[in-house]
Amino acid sequence: MTKPDKKTRDAEKVARRRQSLTQAAITVIAQKGLPGVTLADVAREAGCGYGLVSFHFETKDRLLLAALDALVEEYRAAWHARSDAHADAAAKLEALIDLDLGSDVTDDRHIAVWTAFWAETSRNADYRARFSELNRAYMARLEPLVAALAASEPPAADVGLIAGGLSAIFDGLWVESQIGDGHGNADWTQARRICRAYLGAFFPKSFGTETDRLS
Missing domain, CATH: 1.10.357.10 (Tetracycline Repressor, domain 2)
Known part of the structure; x- marks a missing residue:
């Protein structure tokens, strides 16, 4: 079986990380509603740093749209x-x-x-x-x-x-x-x-x- 190349592995890793962050956002939205959500809240829920959330989504609006x-x-x-x-x-x-x-x-x-x-x-x-x-x-x-x-x-x-x-x-x-x-x-x-x-x-x-x- 051919192993995926580095580019494919990296893309899969990014997709998994984005999925984990959107699921964390969904959990926070359920708790606080849309106005109460912050990128810091999502980072805490996902167990990662604020910078990682910001890197993948840049803004709260983009993260919320990805969650939807x-x-x-x-x-x-x-x-x-x-x-x-x-x-x-x-x-x-x-x-x-x-x-x-x-x-x-x-x-x-x-x-x-x-x-x-x-x-x-x-x-x-x-x-x-x-x-x-x-x-x-x-x-x-x-x-x-x-x-x-x-x-x-x-x-x-x-x-x-x-x-x-x-x-x-x-x-x-x-x-x-x-x-x-x-x-x-x-x-x-x-x-x-x-x-x-x-x-x-x-x-x-x-x-x-x-x-x-x-x-």
């Missing part, structure tokens, strides 16, 4: 893996519900960070562009699944409206998870049941029986 990009890519990879593991539309939708409501990429820590970035989209064009692109890609995956169910169970509402409603429910449940009972404790089992009840109103054959595979 890391979240987006992690989430996109997870939804492709989860839904692609199933053949039929109902199972794919079940997988997306389970992904969005209580999985390892949409736990309380991650959602706290997503919410922090959401709050800044009206003031930050880069954040707004990331969310807009992610939403378009998500709807492009969600609508065909709803359309596939509609082929056998024609709903009263438009497929696009149903898919848009489900996406909005996900967003609302994410926000609610940050306030919940006043302590920020999300009831993901109940959240998943809400989504299945919504889909069951349109597609009773596929979602009429209340189940929760993660309960």
